[in-house]
Amino acid sequence: MSTIQCGGWETTARAREQAEAADLGRWLYTLQLEREEDRKSLMNNVAGLVVGLIVTTASIMFLVRAHPAVLGFRLGGMALSALGLGFVLVCGYRMLFKDREGIRGILLGHVYEGGLVLERTRGLCHVVPRDASSLRHVAWDAGGDERPREQLWITLPGGVVRGIETWSGFECRQLAQLATHFGRPDEPERIAPVHPADIPELL
Secondary structure: OOOOOOEEEOOHHHHHHHHHHHHOOOOOEEEEEHHHHHHHHHHHHHHHHHHHHHHHHHHHHHHHHHOOOOOHHHHHHHHHHHHHHHHHHHHHHHHHOEEEEEEEOOEEEEEEEEEEEEEEEEEEEOEEEEOOOOOEEEEEEEOOOOOOOOEEEOOOOOOOEEEEEEEOOHHHHHHHHHHHHHHOOOEEEEOOOOHHHHOEOOO
């Protein structure tokens, strides 16, 4: 069993079905990955929602009190109301349906004896067999960051490379645990700084 599996996550029916179809063997444990990124996104969306509500409420109150003859003030109030309402709609939608822009749901890593099933709880599921997929645990100097940027790069069976990001020491240990499960060293491979355009898209 995992020494850092925290949160009590278990494998899901969808992951179990795909693992059985790929003959990955017995389920070992499940990790919730990229928690810091999801938490930051949630905080940003909450802040945007609060700002949008404040702007919308203030502009509506201004419109109610504005003199009907002053057209410029009324148009400005309507524009602010639309802006605030836009913040409310966008941030509210992301909170309800997306943890991050373009990424739906929590990322779970279901570890089986013969590989890994990566699942977005409101998105796609990817099977990563040990013998058919490439996995790189890498770190590089990202410039002003206090510590090297660390990611897990996974080549899916279709040949597409996707990444898993880390932000905390706990998440770094998660990636090290997944790397060792695939027979890689627990210390990441140090590589030259990577241009943002060359970083694999996150799962």
